[in-house]
Amino acid sequence: MRSEKISAIADYAATTAAGWQQIAAETVEMVPAPVEMQPNGFIQANWRDRPYGQLASLEAQSVHDGTTLAVRLRWASEKPETGGREGFPDGAAIAFPIKGEPVLWTMGTEDEPVQFIQWQAMKNKIRSVVAWGIGSSVPGSPVSESVTAGWSQGYWTIVMLRTLAGGPEAATLEPGTDTRIGFAVWNGSNEERAGIKAVSVDWSPLTIEA
Amino acid sequence: MSNRQVAMVIDLNKCIGCQTCTVACKTSWTSGEGQEGMWWNQVNTAPGHGTPKDWEKMGGGFKGGEPQKGVRPAQGDFGEGFELNYKEALFEGAGNEALKPIGDEPQWGTNWDEDVGAGDYPNSYFFYIPRICNHCTKPACMEACPRGAISKREEDGIVVIDEDHCRGLRFCQSACPYKEIYYNHVTGHAQKCVFCLPRIEQGVATACSRQCPGRVRFLGFLEDEDGPIHKLVNVHKVALGLHPEYETEPNVFYIPPLSPEKFDDEGNPTGEDRIPLEYLESLFGPEVGPALERIKQGRADKQAGKGSDLMDTLISKNFLDLFGPFTNHPREIERIATELEREPVIVPPSIEIAYRGPGGSSQ
Numbered sequence: 001m002r003s004e005k006i007s008a009i010a011d012y013a014a015t016t017a018a019g020w021q022q023i024a025a026e027t028v029e030m031v032p033a034p035v036e037m038q039p040n041g042f043i044q045a046n047w048r049d050r051p052y053g054q055l056a057s058l059e060a061q062s063v064h065d066g067t068t069l070a071v072r073l074r075w076a077s078e079k080p081e082t083g084g085r086e087g088f089p090d091g092a093a094i095a096f097p098i099k100g101e102p103v104l105w106t107m108g109t110e111d112e113p114v115q116f117i118q119w120q121a122m123k124n125k126i127r128s129v130v131a132w133g134i135g136s137s138v139p140g141s142p143v144s145e146s147v148t149a150g151w152s153q154g155y156w157t158i159v160m161l162r163t164l165a166g167g168p169e170a171a172t173l174e175p176g177t178d179t180r181i182g183f184a185v186w187n188g189s190n191e192e193r194a195g196i197k198a199v200s201v202d203w204s205p206l207t208i209e210a
Numbered sequence: 211m212s213n214r215q216v217a218m219v220i221d222l223n224k225c226i227g228c229q230t231c232t233v234a235c236k237t238s239w240t241s242g243e244g245q246e247g248m249w250w251n252q253v254n255t256a257p258g259h260g261t262p263k264d265w266e267k268m269g270g271g272f273k274g275g276e277p278q279k280g281v282r283p284a285q286g287d288f289g290e291g292f293e294l295n296y297k298e299a300l301f302e303g304a305g306n307e308a309l310k311p312i313g314d315e316p317q318w319g320t321n322w323d324e325d326v327g328a329g330d331y332p333n334s335y336f337f338y339i340p341r342i343c344n345h346c347t348k349p350a351c352m353e354a355c356p357r358g359a360i361s362k363r364e365e366d367g368i369v370v371i372d373e374d375h376c377r378g379l380r381f382c383q384s385a386c387p388y389k390e391i392y393y394n395h396v397t398g399h400a401q402k403c404v405f406c407l408p409r410i411e412q413g414v415a416t417a418c419s420r421q422c423p424g425r426v427r428f429l430g431f432l433e434d435e436d437g438p439i440h441k442l443v444n445v446h447k448v449a450l451g452l453h454p455e456y457e458t459e460p461n462v463f464y465i466p467p468l469s470p471e472k473f474d475d476e477g478n479p480t481g482e483d484r485i486p487l488e489y490l491e492s493l494f495g496p497e498v499g500p501a502l503e504r505i506k507q508g509r510a511d512k513q514a515g516k517g518s519d520l521m522d523t524l525i526s527k528n529f530l531d532l533f534g535p536f537t538n539h540p541r542e543i544e545r546i547a548t549e550l551e552r553e554p555v556i557v558p559p560s561i562e563i564a565y566r567g568p569g570g571s572s573q
């Protein structure tokens with residue numbers, strides 16, 4: 001997909017902003033994160049015969065204004081789940097390779113970490129985490145991020161914003177270059193959390209327009 | 211793997227179900243927000259549904275070394291916390307108000323089916339079974355946590371949850387076959403019994419043990435050959451883990467309950483045990499029969515004047531003999547901390563303390 005250069009990111013911060021209608025949307029195929037890749041036998045035992053990550057696809061769009069990048073995601077969700085007192089919230093994440101060519105599904109390696117920007121329905125913020133492999137994610141260095149989200153008529157739509165500038169724990173995104181982006185979605189009403197999620201089959205190429 | 215393992219032996223023949231341990235634990239550890247329905251120590255009536263309700267049907271643990279599927283108990287399964295109308299009933303109601311819960315009618319609680327038991331009159335039976343986290347040698351909870359937030363301390367084998375790393379994912383709750391982990395919805399963390407580790411570290415018995423008026427709970431290191439735990443578990447072989455088939459190797463052991471005799475239709479004792487052996491085997495495994503025989507033998511020896519090390523250990527005439535190396539008085543904790551740090555403890559000025567410095571002066 002392409003991140004189109006636009007003049008002011010503020011015009012795209014809202015999920016319903018008119019500008020998004022002009023931006024090409026890419027359909028990303030999603031699959032359940034394989035049960036064999038869950039980090040231990042207990043999680044595997046509990047989810048081997050239980051459906052999860054059933055979302056077939058999501059729609060992704062992106063724009064940037066030279067300083068800040070926006071990614072808009074839209075996916076089907078029967079009802080919005082915030083988790084309440086004891087449940088688990090709906091969620092979504094985008095991933096960028098920080099360095100090298102890490103495998104998305106194994107969430108990076110020690111030498112090739114991956115940055116995730118994660119949104120959860122009960123919170124009004126997103127957080128950036130850095131992972132050096134499954135189960136190793138820790139909060140990354142703060143990059144300026146924000147999110148808007150809304151559920152309507154069977155769909156979640158969210159817009160995540162992050163600065164193009166990165167660092168050792170956040171991917172640096174440069175206009176005029178190609179990078180990759182990955183996706184994950186959690187269905188809270190099915191108690192999905194951590195590795196129990198729908199993931200994009202692989203990285204999608206992401207061109208950041210000059 | 212830890213170098214040493216603290217362990218507890220609970221003598222079910224002496225437990226009177228007073229719940230003093232439950233309250234000692236509650237006031238020590240779970241009086242915070244989000245902990246209203248949390249009881250790290252429970253005293254269940256057996257047979258019964260237990261805490262959380264029907265926990266023995268919730269799975270988890272291992273079978274043939276393989277992790278097993280398990281249910282994640284909800285707070286409702288443990289029972290919600292509730293307050294009673296003390297004010298109206300005891301102070302302002304002029305005797306017209308009954309003591310009852312405030313708000314929604316509670317549906318379940320930690321000792322909801324207390325004293326119900328099983329069997330038909332006159333051969334009904336029950337016994338109390340206090341439970342805490344078993345600080346297992348193979349903690350299923352620890353293996354299930356994808357964050358590595360649960361660890362087993364090398365120095366004493368206490369299993370702890372690091373709240374800085376716990377993200378409230380609660381895979382541990384499904385994996386623990388004893389269902390000893392709660393979820394604090396206010397802090398977003400999994401929480402459970404910590405074996406009173408700040409007390410243990412200072413040689414003080416756990417609150418549940420120290421407060422027990424039945425002198426039911428023995429403490430010590432499993433490896434300590436002079437301590438009561440080693441004697442009861444390994445020498446006399448009368449203390450057994452609950453549900454050994456869960457394969458987590460619990461470090462809380464139980465002296466199984468002896469039975470009163472059954473009565474026949476005429477009301478004469480029949481010599482048969484009222485608590486069915488099969489039921490006890492379903493809790494403690496096949497070793498429970500031989501263990502009960504050894505206890506009966508010890509009792510017979512004592513009655514015959516032959517003496518019995520087993521009975522002497524179980525009776526434990528000296529209160530402090532129950533606690534192995536953990537015999538310090540809880541009041542001493544402050545003093546020890548002070549000496550270690552060589553600094554006075556800061557306490558609110560309204561609290562009077564007896565401070566005995568290294569020089570022996572008190573203030």
Ligand code: SF4
Binds near residue numbers: 342343345385387
């Ligand atoms: S009883 Fe449960 S919570 Fe406690 S150590 Fe064993 S598996 Fe973990």
Ligand code: SF4
Binds near residue numbers: 225253340418426
């Ligand atoms: S305080 Fe002792 S006697 Fe009372 S219920 Fe607890 S273990 Fe049993």
